[in-house]
Amino acid sequence: MLMGSSGTRCIVHPFQKPSYGMPTLPIEEALNAILTWMTLDQPGGVIYAPPRIGKTSAIRIIVPLLEREYDHRVPVYTFQCPAEAFPTKNVFLQRFLTDIGHFLSTKGRANIKEERLIEFIALAAQEHEADRVVLIVDDAQWLTERTYHWLMDIHNRLDRRAVQLTTLLFGQPELLGARAAYIELKQYQIVGRFMQRIHAFRGIRDIQDVEAVFRVMDDSEEHANVEGATVTQAHVPAAYAAGWRLRTHASRVWDRFRHYYGLGDGKRGRLQVGMGAFMPFCRELLNQLSFLDTDDLQLPQDLVDALVEATYLDVN
Template structure:
């Protein structure tokens, strides 16, 4: 493909339009370094917690993509999304795990058969990779009940007896900290020792430097179609990009626009901007004002203000301040 010719992308299929892409952030890099240390030390587990929509789930996806570069491409790494159950059952728990890790037979059999199937699946993956380790991220982990930690511990112990170390990384909201406090009070040392010894608080965008790093990803670390040489910024603002304009140079303007809107809304807390609203604002700006939209040439503060308002960020923060 001629890198000087803007590639054809069917309408609605660009990652900016689908939202399916990964951009590294300062916070993801910090979390990555922490998780690498946990895994390198063969820690049994740790907690990553933060407010809703701060970007934790995207960070998990980024780590799942990036960690094999640290520990080998065959690293067995899985993700489970916790479902909400008022009365959790052992059968449903292992069924959900089997389904999320991609087992071919997640639903058949009784609870004990599902548990054995999961154990053998993890054991086979660990031995095939010659790593003798399993990594599993559990998203929305604040939904886990105490009894479910017990079932998870059973798998951990079975693998440990077979010479395989399992690192369980709990990812969830700040309720995780309260759960640990409850376990401490009720002397559930076995749960804390397995899964809650380490902790990391995940935050959003807090500074111009954080925002610069995020915006730089759209300029330099993104590319679509793959191999085309066209970053997201270049695709939506080809002429401006050719002249040297970059989104990373908009960081100061965007941060000040957000600060002004927060002040006008009476928001007193320090800014901790969730990635969900940040990416919605950037995507809106690229779609609405780029070459496929109004084709304004380049973005100014008025455009960023409209993008931030359209993202719903201020309304969400106002509600967060109230609760």
């Protein structure tokens, strides 16, 4: 029942952009873990999950929530770790400076770039009247022992400036293997600074998770467009005005995901639905429903079935 792209109408809501972030219960759990670590002054932790579960999207959502939690008084930076190893400390520091927004990231030798980096972060902490900064490393499974030692230098130098660096490593389960290896090698300085705490980030795994996402789409004023319409309202305004809500169909949607992914049947071993599948499903579901918008809108089962199959991702 899928319509072609030529049938797409203009929907005035940023939800249709793939980069748009939607809060979920797993993201709330990860945020709460981070806040607990920071309350207890933990220097770092690991947040891991298989690919396509939604870690990078979660970072986009967690950063502003974390900033808001601390009333924008704690600087939060993100650093994207590339798959290839950093050949030199100079290249590492250049990438670091670029990712945190320094306008002068390419000039100078490694020692000059390190001074520039330390001064930039320390000054930001001072301007925010903060005694800590947060560094979120995405794809942290690509960090090497040498890279950790470079990060340790930065951590120690900031500590001497009375600035605590809290490092959050987002990555794949290989991070747990690296942590175990560093413990075996007695590299406790790495584990203690960057891997002291562990949180398993998850995808959608039950109907409560689906309902939570759908409820935000239906009701959240925070996710309304410039005209004040919620996600659901912007896509099916006639149905919405008549009382239609996406969350009332959560059970049907979850049943189809559970059946197609084999969740809990012991056959294919699926444990969860990644956000890399679930959010494209939601975007296209609402896009398709926008063509059917009436005050007596029905959710076609064949549409749900087709979209679950079309967005299927084998992530675990």
